[in-house]
Amino acid sequence: MGKLTLATAQTIISAAFEKAAALSLKPISVAVLDDGGHLIAFARQDGSSILRPQIATGKAYGALAVGTGTRWLQANAETRPHFVQALNGVSGGAIVPVPGGVLVRNAGGEVLGAVGITGDTSDHDEACAVAGIAAVGLVADCG
Template sequence: MNALTLKQAVGVVNAALSAGRKINAAPLTVAVLDAGGHLLALQREDGASLLRPEVAIGKAWGAVALGKGSRLLALDSQQRPAFYAALNGLGER
């Protein structure tokens, strides 16, 4: 597996923020982690709420840990709530 570079991570953040602006989304916070779950890039738009960085990092961590995008994780969690509750406890820092 190729390592994600900082330049690539910043590109992902910028693309996500740009996509959010195109659809007039609420202010976004975007986190990009490497394959080991370490934060590479994070940006919080003006007006994003106080806890958004932690939420964005948590969503990204879950996606890396389980190898699934956050949308698929949300659907999966509806089918397996006990598993995700247990996983949530493991991920607390």
């Protein structure tokens, strides 16, 4: 696969919602971005709070910004807060440095985009992103 399509993004979202239901999670919101950081698709479950679109997109954008999943960003926020603060500054505050932002790679390791999920714990959000990416036969990079 050379790039993420709308149909692929919608499948990722559906599979993420299925994983959230299987885990009995709070309502989640899912953003799928292409490799340039542009939104391909977004969906939120009923009951999601008002900033969830921005948080989900910020997680996905953060993964793209550093070239790995946002678990890496969280670790650096703890050990090098000045770096993550500067990164967020140069991005105009667009990065959310907690797990739940997962890069989407093809089998050759090429970055195709990213998935950002928010709504439950960061670990659960990340698990839903991984499930969505796996459902379309691509590789998840959590960082």
